[in-house]
Amino acid sequence: xxxxxxxxxxxxxxxxxxxxxxxxxxxxxxxxxxxxxxxxxxxxxxxxxxxxxxxxxxxxxxxxxxxxxxxxxxxxxxxxxxxxxxxxxxxxxxxxxxxxxxxxxxxxxxxxxxxxxxxxxxxxxxxxxxxxxxxxxxxxxxxxxxxxxxxxxxxxxxxxxxxxxxxxxxxxxxxxxxxxxxxxxxxxxxxxxxxxxxxxxxxxxxxxxxxxxxxxxxxxxxxxxxxxxxxxxxxxxxxxxxxxxxxxxxxxxxxxxxxxxxxxxxxxxxxxxxxxxxxxxxxxxxxxxxxxxxxxxxxxxxxxxxxxxxxxxxxxxxxxxxxxxxxxxxxxxxxxxxxxxxxxxxxxxxxxxxxxxxxxxxxxxxxxxxxxxxxxxxxxxxxxxxxxxxxxxxxxxxxxxxxxxxxxxxxxxxxxxxxxxxxxxxxxxxxxxxxxxxxxxxxxxxxxxxxxxxxxxxxxxxxxxxxxxxxxxxxxxxxxxxxxxxxxxxxxxxxxxxxxxxxxxxxxxxxxxxxxxxxxxxxxxxxxxxxxxxxxxxxxxxxxxxxxxxxxxxxxxxxxxxxxxxxxxxxxxxxxxxxxxxxxxxxxxxxxxx
Amino acid sequence: xxxxxxxxxxxxxxxxxxxxxxxxxxxxxxxxxxxxxxxxxxxxxxxxxxxxxxxxxxxxxxxxxxxxxxxxxxxxxxxxxxxxxxxxxxxxxxxxxxxxxxxxxxxxxxxxxxxxxxxxxxxxxxxxxxxxxxxxxxxxxxxxxxxxxxxxxxxxxxxxxxxxxxxxxxxxxxxxxxxxxxxx
Numbered sequence: 001x002x003x004x005x006x007x008x009x010x011x012x013x014x015x016x017x018x019x020x021x022x023x024x025x026x027x028x029x030x031x032x033x034x035x036x037x038x039x040x041x042x043x044x045x046x047x048x049x050x051x052x053x054x055x056x057x058x059x060x061x062x063x064x065x066x067x068x069x070x071x072x073x074x075x076x077x078x079x080x081x082x083x084x085x086x087x088x089x090x091x092x093x094x095x096x097x098x099x100x101x102x103x104x105x106x107x108x109x110x111x112x113x114x115x116x117x118x119x120x121x122x123x124x125x126x127x128x129x130x131x132x133x134x135x136x137x138x139x140x141x142x143x144x145x146x147x148x149x150x151x152x153x154x155x156x157x158x159x160x161x162x163x164x165x166x167x168x169x170x171x172x173x174x175x176x177x178x179x180x181x182x183x184x185x186x187x188x189x190x191x192x193x194x195x196x197x198x199x200x201x202x203x204x205x206x207x208x209x210x211x212x213x214x215x216x217x218x219x220x221x222x223x224x225x226x227x228x229x230x231x232x233x234x235x236x237x238x239x240x241x242x243x244x245x246x247x248x249x250x251x252x253x254x255x256x257x258x259x260x261x262x263x264x265x266x267x268x269x270x271x272x273x274x275x276x277x278x279x280x281x282x283x284x285x286x287x288x289x290x291x292x293x294x295x296x297x298x299x300x301x302x303x304x305x306x307x308x309x310x311x312x313x314x315x316x317x318x319x320x321x322x323x324x325x326x327x328x329x330x331x332x333x334x335x336x337x338x339x340x341x342x343x344x345x346x347x348x349x350x351x352x353x354x355x356x357x358x359x360x361x362x363x364x365x366x367x368x369x370x371x372x373x374x375x376x377x378x379x380x381x382x383x384x385x386x387x388x389x390x391x392x393x394x395x396x397x398x399x400x401x402x403x404x405x406x407x408x409x410x411x412x413x414x415x416x417x418x419x420x421x422x423x424x425x426x427x428x429x430x431x432x433x434x435x436x437x438x439x440x441x442x443x444x445x446x447x448x449x450x451x452x453x454x455x456x457x458x459x460x461x462x463x464x465x466x467x468x469x470x471x472x473x474x475x476x477x478x479x480x481x482x483x484x485x486x487x488x489x490x491x492x493x494x495x496x497x498x499x500x501x502x503x504x505x506x507x508x509x510x511x512x513x514x515x516x517x518x519x520x521x522x523x524x525x526x527x528x529x530x531x532x533x534x535x536x537x538x539x540x541x542x543x544x545x546x547x548x549x550x551x552x553x554x555x556x557x558x559x560x561x562x563x564x565x566x567x568x569x570x571x572x573x574x575x576x577x578x579x580x581x582x583x584x585x586x587x588x589x590x591x592x593x594x
Numbered sequence: 595x596x597x598x599x600x601x602x603x604x605x606x607x608x609x610x611x612x613x614x615x616x617x618x619x620x621x622x623x624x625x626x627x628x629x630x631x632x633x634x635x636x637x638x639x640x641x642x643x644x645x646x647x648x649x650x651x652x653x654x655x656x657x658x659x660x661x662x663x664x665x666x667x668x669x670x671x672x673x674x675x676x677x678x679x680x681x682x683x684x685x686x687x688x689x690x691x692x693x694x695x696x697x698x699x700x701x702x703x704x705x706x707x708x709x710x711x712x713x714x715x716x717x718x719x720x721x722x723x724x725x726x727x728x729x730x731x732x733x734x735x736x737x738x739x740x741x742x743x744x745x746x747x748x749x750x751x752x753x754x755x756x757x758x759x760x761x762x763x764x765x766x767x768x769x770x771x772x773x774x775x776x777x778x
Binding site: 517564565567568569571574575576577578579581582583584586588591 | 729
């Protein structure tokens with residue numbers, strides 16, 4: 001056996017040799033070899049009894065897996081609009097120049113790759129990058145120079161200055177959820193004492209709704225799942241916090257993981273699950289070590305494992321699964337596909353995961369914040385929870401605030417808080433627009449700043465990006481259009497093709513060649529995407545364009561060409577290649593305007 | 595002076611850009627109905643009349659995508675002269691078969707055809723100024739001029755063309771039975 005074969009065989013025997021774990025194997029292999037070598041694909045295919053194309057299908061689907069080797073230092077700049085507002089483009093160019101490397105291509109000596117990736121969830125401490133999966137925050141020219149030097153010197157990541165990797169929790173406002181955080185099994189004790197019906201009753205009374213944005217009643221979800229007969233039930237925590245501008249889960253996972261695991265264990269006790277899965281986005285891989293430690297500590301304290309707290313037959317444990325850079329896996333059925341080691345393509349729903357989820361078994365999929373809140377409610381009671389909030393939205397919401405304000409960070413506000421109040425709290429003035437709920441969310445103009453964060457008004461998973469009067473809002477539209485084009489899973493035409501057409505039209509606007517005809521095309525394409533896409537990604541992808549066309553028409557009108565129609569591309573430039581090949585430069589080798 | 599002025603016929607022009615002429619063949623497949631068509635329209639520039647320059651027309655049908663300078667010139671000329679311009683068939687609508695070259699560099703295409711291809715004699719990439727220069731990619735017509743109607747199909751069937759022209763000429767909304775616009 002050669003080295004490679006030994007590694008793969010070891011990997012498979014460690015974890016039970018199953019194609020459900022394919023994505024996890026590939027994540028590990030990518031980490032070791034900085035790509036997925038052809039020999040590995042063949043070996044895995046043989047050992048798992050699956051065709052090689054199934055493996056290539058995954059490699060090509062997930063952004064963090066590669067067929068070709070990356071550099072020893074695989075540097076990915078976060079490229080959310082908030083990173084751009086903090087000047088990441090200049091820093092990317094600067095690092096590329098210093099290292100003599102082209103974006104996206106490994107340097108010939110394979111020392112380094114510099115590329116961009118979608119939002120990494122460090123928007124409050126950006127601009128940020130990932131270096132071999134570790135976050136470097138607060139980038140500036142000085143830090144870029146230091147990084148270039150460390151890369152050239154071949155310094156191991158372990159010896160880079162610790163200060164580079166600091167990501168603070170940055171909690172700016174606490175309310176009921178983030179205060180009094182002591183969780184040492186009290187929720188589980190409560191469950192063992194009072195039974196699952198009592199827990200469901202408290203959750204129902206509390207009116208807790210899913211914190212991922214959709215707002216389904218948590219008690220109902222748990223009850224439906226429990227009442228679906230099956231030999232196995234599963235608890236899944238959606239920690240694929242990919243919505244651009246969201247980073248609250250980063251904080252909960254880093255500093256309050258105990259509370260999260262308590263919530264998952266509580267859910268397991270209620271629905272009768274033996275196994276829980278935490279689906280962690282690949283961008284948060286740097287949190288794995290600490291999370292594993294917390295899990296081990298809970299096992300040691302009999303809060304996980306067999307006979308939890310000495311209760312005969314209450315067995316439950318949690319496994320961490322990594323994502324690999326696919327926004328779509330935040331959609332719960334795509335997430336489940338990904339957990340099963342497949343491409344993250346959303347399933348046809350119904351049936352819903354509560355009846356047919358992970359491995360087709362009844363599964364509760366909840367957001368990190370939902371499990372967190374459920375655990376606290378079960379201990380502190382429904383009254384405690386509805387001491388704040390609105391009639392249809394009890395409790396509080398964690399907001400991830402970034403962009404143009406003096407105090408970005410995590411803010412816990414009771415539901416019903418107005419945009420104005422939030423802006424005042426985080427120190428934002430001269431605000432042109434707020435993008436609530438991420439790239440897929442809503443663009444809010446100043447005349448609507450009295451609207452509120454609540455399920456009955458603006459529902460959100462927490463992303464809150466602020467744009468001052470100095471910003472060109474079309475830059476946001478451009479950033480989001482590219483984002484959705486990149487993140488479409490490719491299954492359905494409206495999203496795959498519509499997203500691409502939308503991106504091209506936005507670029508046409510920016511290049512100053514668009515006319516009113518093109519703006520109408522954007523409206524039409526957007527409506528088709530909304531009406532006919534397979535899942536929520538495609539249905540929400542045109543929101544930013546439709547919202548801004550409607551509420552911020554000036555950002556387009558400033559850029560319009562005066563003609564009634566303009567071609568989609570530069571006709572004369574399109575002849576450049578042929579001119580060069582034929583050596584012609586006569587009048588007929590050019591196309592004039594009009 | 596009291597004689598009724600005969601109702602003026604609409605003028606129809608057609609052109610084939612980078613296509614296979616299949617859409618024009620399909621137009622001919624309306625068979626004897628072409629006798630009815632000429633009662634409704636007068637043909638201007640079209641391969642059927644061999645008129646070379648397009649005059650002011652009511653309707654223009656464009657077959658094929660845009661692959662070279664001549665295609666651009668003809669297409670723009672049609673846009674200037676036709677009140678209603680129609681992307682006629684798959685190549686005009688989305689580039690079609692010729693657009694399959696878009697995934698290769700132009701250099702590689704020409705190299706294969708004129709230099710390295712089997713049976714090539716006197717290998718030489720044509721550079722005569724008489725020959726229209728190629729665009730680096732083949733484009734659908736709506737990326738070069740404004741298009742009013744898109745008639746899909748490879749080719750659109752004779753019945754589709756017939757219904758389309760009749761309804762357009764009558765000033766009605768264009769509607770097709772499902773059987774004419776499903777392609778599987």
